[in-house]
Amino acid sequence: MEPPKTPSSFMSPRPPTPSTIPSKITVNFVLPYASELATKEVDMVIIPATTGQMGVLPGHVPTIAELKPGILSVHEGNDVTKYFLSSGFAFIHANSVADIIAVEAVPVDRIDQNSVQKGLAEFTQKVNSASTDLEKAEAQIGVDVHSALNSALSG
Amino acid sequence: MASNAAVPFWRAAGMTYITYSNICANLVRNCLKEPYKTEALTREKVHFSIATWKEGKPEKPVIRSDTPEE
Numbered sequence: 001m002e003p004p005k006t007p008s009s010f011m012s013p014r015p016p017t018p019s020t021i022p023s024k025i026t027v028n029f030v031l032p033y034a035s036e037l038a039t040k041e042v043d044m045v046i047i048p049a050t051t052g053q054m055g056v057l058p059g060h061v062p063t064i065a066e067l068k069p070g071i072l073s074v075h076e077g078n079d080v081t082k083y084f085l086s087s088g089f090a091f092i093h094a095n096s097v098a099d100i101i102a103v104e105a106v107p108v109d110r111i112d113q114n115s116v117q118k119g120l121a122e123f124t125q126k127v128n129s130a131s132t133d134l135e136k137a138e139a140q141i142g143v144d145v146h147s148a149l150n151s152a153l154s155g
Numbered sequence: 156m157a158s159n160a161a162v163p164f165w166r167a168a169g170m171t172y173i174t175y176s177n178i179c180a181n182l183v184r185n186c187l188k189e190p191y192k193t194e195a196l197t198r199e200k201v202h203f204s205i206a207t208w209k210e211g212k213p214e215k216p217v218i219r220s221d222t223p224e225e
Binding site for chain 1: 164177189
């Protein structure tokens with residue numbers, strides 16, 4: 001009689017790590033309401049990790065990175081597409097597949113300069129006048145996001 | 156072993172990651188140019204009714220909505 005199947009026998013096995021480094025990375029960039037890039041093969045992506053801008057090339061070591069508000073750039077040949085992400089995570093797998101998930105991502109040309117300046121001034125002022133820890137944290141988040149938006153517009 | 160590793164400032168203030176992420180997303184949406192801004196805000200509108208239960212019975216449901224009450 002056959003031994004009973006265990007839950008792990010129903011799972012599809014982890015995709016094998018190729019023995020030679022692939023020439024392109026496969027990017028899956030998804031948002032809650034849309035999938036921006038689905039299994040797109042590109043040369044490099046630069047992700048805005050909390051530890052700084054991280055360049056991901058094919059054959060990158062498997063990484064889980066928390067993302068901060070910033071610019072994601074996708075490099076394919078000579079084309080670079082830039083998106084501003086609000087926050088999220090990036091999972092880079094051993095087989096050169098990168099899954100990037102974000103809550104909000106917009107092409108940089110959809111950002112309105114005036115709202116960014118106004119927001120930055122408003123939140124900088126709130127940081128100084130905040131009383132509770134929570135208010136201070138919210139104001140600090142506002143400052144971080146608006147400064148990132150600002151550098152995205154000018155960079 | 157660092158079991159109390161440096162936590163981000165928002166977690167130290169008692170906020171969860173989801174709250175942080177949603178605040179960031181809202182701030183970005185409010186900084187968009189016009190047709191995209193209204194698209195994003197209408198896409199994110201929520202409307203739900205929430206009822207707390209006490210001793211096996213639901214209390215009066217509270218409606219949370221972005222659409223004004225009719």
